[in-house]
Amino acid sequence: MFLNHSVFEAIFKLASNGRFIRLKAFLEARTHEEIQMVTKFKFGGATPLIMACRNGHKEIVEYLVKECKADVEETGAVMFDHETVEGAPPLWCAAAAGHLPIVQFLVEHGAKVNSKTRTNSTPLRAACFDGHFGVVKYLVEHGADFEVSNRHGHTCLMIACYKGHYRIVKYLLSLNADMNRKSSKGNTALHDCAEAGSIEILKLLLSHGARMDVDSYGMTPLLAAAVVGHQHIVEYLIGLNIVSRKEKIDALELLGATFVDRKKDMVSAVELWKRAMDLRYKEGEPPISKPHSPQTIEAYEHAREVYDPESLAEIVADPDGIKNQALLIRERILGPAHPDTIYFLRYRGAMYA
Numbered sequence: 001m002f003l004n005h006s007v008f009e010a011i012f013k014l015a016s017n018g019r020f021i022r023l024k025a026f027l028e029a030r031t032h033e034e035i036q037m038v039t040k041f042k043f044g045g046a047t048p049l050i051m052a053c054r055n056g057h058k059e060i061v062e063y064l065v066k067e068c069k070a071d072v073e074e075t076g077a078v079m080f081d082h083e084t085v086e087g088a089p090p091l092w093c094a095a096a097a098g099h100l101p102i103v104q105f106l107v108e109h110g111a112k113v114n115s116k117t118r119t120n121s122t123p124l125r126a127a128c129f130d131g132h133f134g135v136v137k138y139l140v141e142h143g144a145d146f147e148v149s150n151r152h153g154h155t156c157l158m159i160a161c162y163k164g165h166y167r168i169v170k171y172l173l174s175l176n177a178d179m180n181r182k183s184s185k186g187n188t189a190l191h192d193c194a195e196a197g198s199i200e201i202l203k204l205l206l207s208h209g210a211r212m213d214v215d216s217y218g219m220t221p222l223l224a225a226a227v228v229g230h231q232h233i234v235e236y237l238i239g240l241n242i243v244s245r246k247e248k249i250d251a252l253e254l255l256g257a258t259f260v261d262r263k264k265d266m267v268s269a270v271e272l273w274k275r276a277m278d279l280r281y282k283e284g285e286p287p288i289s290k291p292h293s294p295q296t297i298e299a300y301e302h303a304r305e306v307y308d309p310e311s312l313a314e315i316v317a318d319p320d321g322i323k324n325q326a327l328l329i330r331e332r333i334l335g336p337a338h339p340d341t342i343y344f345l346r347y348r349g350a351m352y353a
């Protein structure tokens with residue numbers, strides 16, 4: 001049979017869909033050269049082996065590797081979570097999909113445990129992403145380096161924290177994974193679980209001595225939680241003695257701004273601002289006044305931030321005033337260049353256009 005594109009595509013689909021008997025019958029009469037052509041053929045960027053690994057067809061994987069001598073390091077493009085991953089080796093695909101028996105087979109047949117995709121993602125990171133603990137443990141026990149980061153400097157521990165995989169985080173910490181390491185944007189694993197709202201993982205990291213560092217925008221994990229609206233994380237952190245009074249105030253005020261713009265809850269926002277104001281003028285403590293700017297900004301309708309309990313009370317019944325406070329607070333705490341500052345200012349402008 002002449003091996004044209006249609007034949008290659010048919011073989012690819014048999015491997016992808018787990019049709020082992022038909023695939024074997026199709027290939028067993030082919031020459032060595034023809035079989036090599038088949039194993040290297042890419043449809044949609046992926047080889048038959050890659051798709052068999054991706055979809056969990058172990059019998060086909062074994063046949064392609066053992067009988068057809070498919071290259072276990074031949075990379076390709078594969079879809080995961082509606083995104084195309086370029087340069088993915090078969091082991092990465094099996095690990096990402098959680099197919100432990102295939103992972104074991106590939107490693108036993110020479111697959112490199114620290115192979116990488118085009119974005120520098122390893123099979124271990126892929127397994128950490130979707131919480132495949134058995135795969136994670138096996139890869140580490142067979143030499144996978146859990147400190148290898150992707151192109152953004154994001155480690156296996158960071159992604160496990162962000163995705164909320166407690167068991168994997170605990171396991172990596174038991175291996176002394178660097179919990180204070182920073183990504184290219186300066187965030188740590190503590191930032192990731194605070195931003196994701198993973199309170200139990202956050203507690204676990206803190207119990208192991210994780211530091212409350214700042215990222216490249218000057219944001220702590222506390223502010224990271226406040227900016228996305230995770231009140232349970234904010235409440236927990238401000239109850240710790242590692243957080244200063246000023247940091248508690250900023251977190252409550254920023255959380256209030258988030259409640260205005262993300263949650264559309266002005267009542268809760270004002271309550272949070274009242275709590276922050278009470279902390280600013282806490283009895284028995286020196287007051288922490290807001291910085292005063294003599295200039296006003298037209299984009300904020302020349303509004304000024306409220307500066308004491310009385311001026312806060314004056315805007316309670318003024319929705320536009322509350323919205324302007326949210327913008328002013330966010331810019332003061334995050335800075336004018338922060339993506340959230342810019343986004344919500346543009347959003348407000350679009351709403352009033």
